[in-house]
Amino acid sequence: MEQFAARTKAILDRMNSVIDGKPAETRTALLTLLAGGHLLVEDVPGVGKTMLARTLAGAVGGTINRIQFTPDLLPTDITGVSVYDQTRNQFEFKPGPVFANVVIGDEINRASAKTQSALLEAMAEGQVTADGTTYRLAEPFMVVATQNPVEMDGTFPLPEAQRDRFIARISMGYPDADAEVAMLRDHGAGSPLTGLGPVVDIEEARDLVRHVASLHVSTPVRRYVVALCQATRTHPHLRLGASPRAALQLQAAARAQAALAGRDHVLPDDIKDVAVAVLSHRLLLERRSGADSAQDIVRTILSDVRVPTEDAPQTR
Template identity: 80%
Template sequence: MESFPQHTQAILDRVNAVIDGKPEAARTALTVLLAGGHLLVEDVPGVGKTMLARTLASAIGGTVARIQFTPDLLPTDITGVSVYDQARREFEFKPGPVFANVVIGDEINRASAKTQSALLECMAEGQVTADGTTYRLAAPFMVVATQNPVEMDGTFPLPEAQRDRFTARISMGYPDAAAEATMLADHGGGSPLAGLGPVVSVADAARLVEHVRGIHVSDAVREYIVALGAATRSHPQLRLGASPRALLQLQAAARAEAALSGRDWVLPDDVRTVAVPVLAHRLILDRRAGASSAEELVRSVLSDVRVPAEPSARGR
């Protein structure tokens, strides 16, 4: 796809222009988009989680919906509800905000687990089932959710099944002094997104995702991904390792990383680059074993599992 570098660079430039000093977060967000996945952005309030989601959404043509998650939010407030039409004497399905190309779930862990579970079918299968009828969602479809740390008041922990639907999790962190000064100078007068249109169309975004699906993965790299997953499942400091879905999404993210690097084949280094954001949030630590952070355990697994020889463009 000849236009791939131009389109992806345009999206990156847009995100970096709005979110000062966070190029790694911007690249990971784009990687998840290209992988056809969903992104979880976790950090304390006020560091740009929602702005990152809004910026990525604004860069993509198509429909955008925002859901503000609150304790009283109901599952039907997300997926939609059937309403009785008295004139026609039948029920009519009214689609909810999840029927959009990009769905921004703001503070997702302020809603109950029951409400959070309304996204499970949407994120895994790209559809909504209501009253026995299945409705397909828009394509491409991406959920960009933000959450506050679970230690903060009024939050609910995300269920394991919900976390496993997110391709990657990132933390924003505070910007450095220079980036913060730039933010005050450039964005102090209003919204940095005011007047900005999309940089790619929805059709372009769909073609980018389709292009990434065609990136070649050698048998050796697949075996490496499987070995990483097996290492997490047998790790003495982990109570729950990576699921088969996690390995599928690790492969998809590695394909996106390879494409962004200008290659049409995946290297082991692509897998290693995306492994921490893709795997860490899915792992459950065994506190009795004195486990450190999930991120450190993923890095430990990466150092322990043998890296295969890198396939070349000719010998892939």
């Protein structure tokens, strides 16, 4: 545990030295990587969405590719394509940009649903299939997709199946005045990533992910995860609740949260800490529900559902 704490602290310190004034967001990005998931970042341009992904990949010594999503982007532009090699008289697969440890899907909602879905197999299975052959992706593998929630002209909404593949959604937000002044002081002369090497190598990053997956989750805590997800499925203001995949990802994120807190087991507080980021982007509000947001509904459910025991009821 001490080695895990030292390595993750070094990664967070490196990320926070580049991303000014956003410790919660950098922590969630690292948590998503440790949980073996993918991150959706929704915010206006220029607030550090792409920089967040580049900093994380650089800190763990991973490869990184960026895909600029546009309406004319094709699925093979993401996954790769087989090209005929005349000298060898056979087809050769040319890997696409999805073959990296961290893949930035910039403005993912600007591509068609067909092209967006090209990421589904990669995100869900960690592999790409082309011409009947399956190619494994790098480990760890993480997609950081960005969306601009303001400028919606020429965009295509993410399919619900794809939104469900993201373990968490965050919004960067504008930095406060002090953080923005520090950014002007430290980053005004060039890229903040210049000269910053990794603090761990990619094999060490794989070890961190394996450690998180091994953390103990008790039966009562699993019951709590299920109770929260079931509460979203019956909530009167929601027409789509959390899927069983959401329950699995909530457990995975809680494991990462517990590991970052220095424990080898998950507590109910770990579930509460990550529930809003993990569940809210999967929920669809009833059109006339009157609810403020899915985040508010998740917070209400967290206050209503308590940790169950073998004989205790699940709701107050």
